[in-house]
Amino acid sequence: MDSWTEHVIWWHVYPLGFVGAEPTADAGTPVTHRLDRLHGWLDHVISLGANGLALGPIFASETHGYDTRDYLTLDPRLGDDDDFDALISACRERGIRVLLDGVFNHAGRSFPPVAEAIAAGPGGPAGQWIRWSGEHPYAFEGHEPLVTLDHGNPAVQDMVVEVMNHWLDRGIDGWRLDAAYAVPAEFWAAVLPRVRERHPDAWFVGEMIHGPYDEYVAASTLDSITQYELWKATWSSLRERNLWELDWTVRRNDELLSAFVPMTFVSNHDVTRVAGQIEDHRHRSHAAALLLFLPGVPSIYYGDEFGFDAVKEDRPGGDDAVRPEMPSTPAEVADDDGLRSVYERLIGVRRRHPWLLRAHVEMQDLADERARLRATSADGQSLVLALNLAEEPYPVGDLGEVVETLSPLDGEALPPHSWSIHAG
Structure with missing residues (x-):
């Protein structure tokens, strides 16, 4: 029997932004019951064809x-334990899996072991909880409020095991491990087997911005990583109308599949939205086509299905635009580009061809502004995605039955700025 991870498609939410929480909190912040704002969107997840809710930090x-x-x-700006339990129950009723964001590379300065370590200094009894830069706490990537934990300390390992099991016991299905690339692989190799003893079906995906992905997965025992190489190649090749860049990364992704299946995405809470990267609106749906066609575990960042085009800026508050508040229901959101229907249809293709998860893909008839991507299953099934970024029709020939298309073909020619999927 297949694992649930073979069929999950995530809808990714940044909760504090989604519910419109205030930007700061202290130990005395009163509980505000906002998490139930997500309930009005769970049927939207299902209507898209997705079945996973990937939550940012809660x-x-x-x-x-x-x-x-x-x-x-639970963050008091989101609610309390009852609110969390109600969300898990609502997800279970719909068959929606839940992924939590585990920030275990670093913690805030008010996390008690960190606060105690800073107060006592490197030689104090709590000093081994954190990394030090001389007499000063080691700040994650220069961000002073984020203090890096000492992952060689058994107490840190025990804490992470306790936290993971606590929330898995409460009903979640897995963990996204924030900044996994900054954590020694040996730490996860020590922690994850202990968690799997109690929760053998849990799934663990690490945030990896750069490689070598396969080596880190093997050493850490992670199940998956975030495929940033493919993320960058997708929007960059479409924006620049240079599909050669995509070709290199598709081949690289194909090599990784022998070791693990990566989490794929075209936007997330840390980057400019894909619609903000691709200035030509006519090519935004091409990114969705690639996300749902190419191998991997797809993750759709909330709002992408409506064409949100926010840009991340390098300044205080520069992430706010890509982490927006949402209304109570999707009916209140405009869908000017019709992308929601595109996502629904493409997810439908994915559902009817689940073997795409691990398909072998090669690019054919490659040029700057056009290409065919042929996906083949282990038992010989095949689909072809034809991409046209040019002003002229693309004569694709007889690729077989049209499974899905952005624009109807004219004979055997794909219209300008369109795409189509064929049972090849």
Whole structure:
């Protein structure tokens, strides 16, 4: 029997932004019951064809969720334990899996072991909880509020095992491990087997911005990583109308599949949205076609299905635009580009051809502005995605029955700025 991870398609949400939470919190912040805002969107997840809810940070934190102060308590700006249990129950009723964001590379300065370590200094009894830069706490990537934990400390390992099991016991299905690339692989190799003893079906995906992906997965025992190489190649090749860049990364992704299946995406909470990267609106749906056609575990960032085009800026608050508040229901959101229907149809293709998860893909008839991608299953099934970024029709020939298309073909020619999928 296939694991649930073979069939999950995530809808990714940044909760604090989604519910319109205030930007900062302290230990005395009153509980505000906002998490139920997500309930009005769960049927939307199902209507898209997805079946997973990937949540950004939900634990008590100082500001944006990545400066955790209490790993076992829901952020009071979102609600309390009852709100969390109600969300899990609502997801279970719909068959929706839940992924939580585990920020275990670093913590906020008010996380008690961190606060104690800073107060006592490197030689103090709590000093081994964090990394030090001389006499100063080691700040993650220069961000002073984020103190890097010492992953060689058994107490840190025990804490992470406790936290993971606590929330898995409460009904979640897996963990996205934030900044996994900054954590020694040996730490995960020590922690994850202990968690799997109690939760053998749990899924663990690490945030990896650069490689070598396969080596890190093998050493860490992670199940998957975030495929940033493919993310960059997707929007860049479409924006620049240079599909040669995509070709290199498709071949690289194909090599990785022998070791693991990556999590694929075209936007997330940390980057400019794909619609903001691709200036030509006519090519935005091409990104969706690639996301749902190419191998991997797809993740759709909330709002992409409506064409949100926010840009991340390098300044305080520069992430706010890509982490927007949403209304109570999707009916209140405009869909000017008709992308929601495109996502629904493409996910439908994915559901009817689940073997795409691990398909071998090669690009054919490659030029700057056009290409065919042929996906083949282990038992010989085949689909072809034809892409046309040019002003002229693309004579694709007889590729077989049209499974899905953005624009009807004219004979055997794909119209300008269109795509089509064929049972090849």
